[in-house]
Amino acid sequence: MAVPAAASVRDADRYRPPRVTGLVDLLDRQVRDRPYARALVVTGERVQLSYRALASLADEVAARLGGAGLGRGDAVGLICANTAEFVVALLGAARAGLVSAPLDPALPASQLSSRLTALGARAVLLDASASGRDVMLPVPAWSLRVDVSGAGAGAGAGAAVLELEPGVCDSAQVQGAALELSERDALVLFTAGTTDRAKMVPLTHANVAASLRTICATYELGPEDATVAVMPFFHGHGLFAALLSSLASGGCVLLPERGRFSAGTFWDDMRAVDATWFTAVPAIHEILLERSEREYPGPQAPPLKFVRSCSAPLNTATQRALERTFGAPLLSAYGMTESSHQATSEPLPQRGALRQGSVGRPTGVAVRVVDRGGRSCPAGVEGEVWVQGPTVARGYLADGDESARTFVDGWLRTGDLGALDEDGYLSLTGRIKNLINRGGEKISPEHVEDILAGCPGVAEAAVFAVPDAVYGQRVGAAVVVREPDGAGREEILRYCRDHLAAFEVPDRLDLVAALPYTAKGGLDRKAVQARYAS
Template sequence: MTAISLQDAVAQAVVENPIFETAEAEIRGVTYRVFTQTPQTIRDLLQHARTAQDNGAADYLVFGDERWTYDEFCNDIKRVSAILADRYGIGQGDRVGIAMRNCPELLLVFMATVSLGGIAVFLNAWWTTEELAYAVDDAEVRLIFADGKRLERLRPLAADRGLTLVGVRDAEALTDQGFSRLMADQPQADWPDADIHPDDDFAIMYSSGTTSAPKGVVQTHRGAIHAVYSWLLATLIAPKLNPGKVSPDPAPRPVGLVATPLFHVTATHPIFLLSLPAGAKLVVMDRWDADAAVKLIKDEKITRFLGVPTQSADLLQAAERLGARLETLDYIGAGGAKRPAAQVAELHQSFPQAEVATGWGMTETNAMGIGMQGADYLSRPGAAGRLYPPVQELRFLDETGQDVPPGDVGEITVKSPCNMRCYLNKPDETAATLQDGWLRTGDLGQIDEDGFVTIVDRKKNIIIRGGENIACLDVEGALHRHPAVAEACAFALPHERLGEVVGACVQLRPGHSIKEADIQAFLRDHIAHFKVPERIWMQPDPLPRGATDKIDRRGLQAACLAMQPA
């Protein structure tokens, strides 16, 4: 069998699988290419996926010693939906907060909320009380399901905001409303009766941007569904593009490992939501531990690993240390940050049976975007990949919004039904980012003659620490709250394991003298631990400025890096 073009592979797959048929449709006044035969909402997806999950009998969800078949998982979703509706009055358009580490309850509350036509609001489990307060107010959330640490951080906010906090797992003893007690009182239920439209909102996920406050990314059912089925199509066209890798033996059932936080799209979308129609089993880790991941991969016969690049490196080292070959892995993907080019060959050498892959996407695109794997990635380890077909369009724009010539560097700009509806309560930021259906990503890149995209820089002031996006202005805002700091500038520092960490330079006010550790301790009360600068340079003079009188971030970064010991 001879390899064919990407366009021909897509055409063949659509003929063989009419569920991927597309047509044009108008959404919020803009014409997009959309799937016409797929499920239209997340609740439809849950119901439609039952066939792929052995008509509900398949072993679906694993969390430690706990297991659910697919039918058991869906039955629990229905029970939680009934609790939300009957006890808390949640209905279409109502928002439910989720603040916890990875656990089955997170998925149950998520799916139960959206099955009612409600909106799941994901609260970052690493946020401080101060950061949680911003999101709770921004999303106007009044009902939140939380585990122990998150519930303790939310408690100071409860009285003033009229919050109802439901304890999950280790938080059940901290509140009179515990998840397991609620479930015991609701032994069974049917799917809720709600008229959900594909373009209704289903989730709000917070993403650090160029502003000091995180932005609530409003996602729709249609956006998530189109991302899921674009990835599903990609799995079908891969063997057509690389027929030499096709095995005559039946493929094992896919088994995915959830190793990244479920409050980010990397875990919720291309792992959890994709697992449903893919007929995959899902194994959930409550937190990352490379040695534990090796054991789970062996015990549960995991085939698909997707995490930030640091996790791939950790897994590689753990497998070598434990003498594990991890033969069941057939896919090792990276998202959230760029994988170091040298790591691509290392992973391929250690796990030759697995396709090493990379992907680029955003919370604003429901994680849909660009990707590649296998030989394409091995030969282009510095690239991000090709645009996933068939509903996306791609442009590269200059500062004035005009297309740059092919091969030149421009801002990566994508149009698809996967794109967010808006930034919550931020019309100006929405208008600057979404223009006639095109989403300006803030990433600068170029495309070659074969359609492979390379990201060369960031237009926006973002630090990516192990897959976590950190707005420089967020860090600077916290630094400015310290009484000794006159002005501050944050920037990325290279890090061997995490890719980047936060660095900062501050001008101290006259008469003030303070230690770096004291500033770091102060910051931990105001911003999440991963945002706290690992190195802070201090000086009495004003920070250097450029021609526009703005702080010269790049020049200051270079000067501070030059002062670091070799």
């Protein structure tokens, strides 16, 4: 069953998404129509930067980069937290015709180096958090500092200081991935997974523009909206859904102090910017919910239009609790790096019904659910989720074999299992590669985790395969309980027996203090397997 892109947005005449063609003209309309409107709120002092000031800073950096020996289509790395430096570097590089590759500043030096080398980057831009590290990189590292000390509440002036070392990486030495890039490309994002072998996803300016138009249209974002950057910008979730969609629609983004999410200052940040929405992964939603009794400001909190969740499954119990606490609908979305982030989302309440357990309808793409033979499954039948549309990347850089396996006849094979209902709403049931094979019975760890999370007293859970000589694999679970009313092991197992098939009930259940998470905020299944499965 396939759902066409046209089904993703209804009553389109009531909202006009921004007319952007990519990162290069992302700010242009706002600079023309609303030059002194706030674009960013930055630093611990919460200084406002206007659209005019942000564009001026980006142009300043673009001129410096263009005069430093870089050619159009060259790749540069960005190693920055969620800071003004990241935003200025990204937009400045785009205006200079360069391709930006954001990297996680927390990666070890060896992994940063291997990614820059695989990409064929000719230089890397660093903010203060990264430039202070004693790290040897294979390309020239240029420090960027954005000085907002002269910014006023209205005009929002500022200055960019880019410290260029002599020369850039010799273009004759650039190999592999960089040879596949051109000035049509805007970004190269690294997929989550095995960090030393992360795949490189090239996204064109057209991919970016299509993604931003559909995200803005889905949530009807406009100049009156504001948000706090919770997710890191080196992944698609924070980059597309929070930062770029806000700037494209004329809204405002607050960048927390030191460029990192802090649960302790989150609600103060939300009030400071009069936020109307925010987006996060389930792990962060759980943290905010856990702390809400003592930290949520109640009537003093800014009224929210919606809250968004993406990048990992959110259990239904948490979703409903968040809606009751924050007084706003929680909209689940689904996306991946290869589709320029968002592929489906639950609609705003005025645009359609919310479906329990669903990640919504397609947004600007077509979605199919197919069986092992590549045939479309009927409504309600589980299969692999495939995505096609203008946001989908052309393949992976320097990895033809993996591209051929993943991108088939214009369709992106996501590796996710799910089903479409009669109205085109998608429900996800797990990852193909995560399935546990217990004596021939295929078990979705995500399904078992969702049941465990519904057990009273359980905060979060991770389910994994335990090797077994008889069955091949058995079901293991690591569970974090809430204190002081946390459930005991036997109580949790009784709950599982009442809500799961007998073969799905964990054969081993460990109570643990915390679970490991990736930098993106999703459950680190490789770490879970290594830590608990032996």
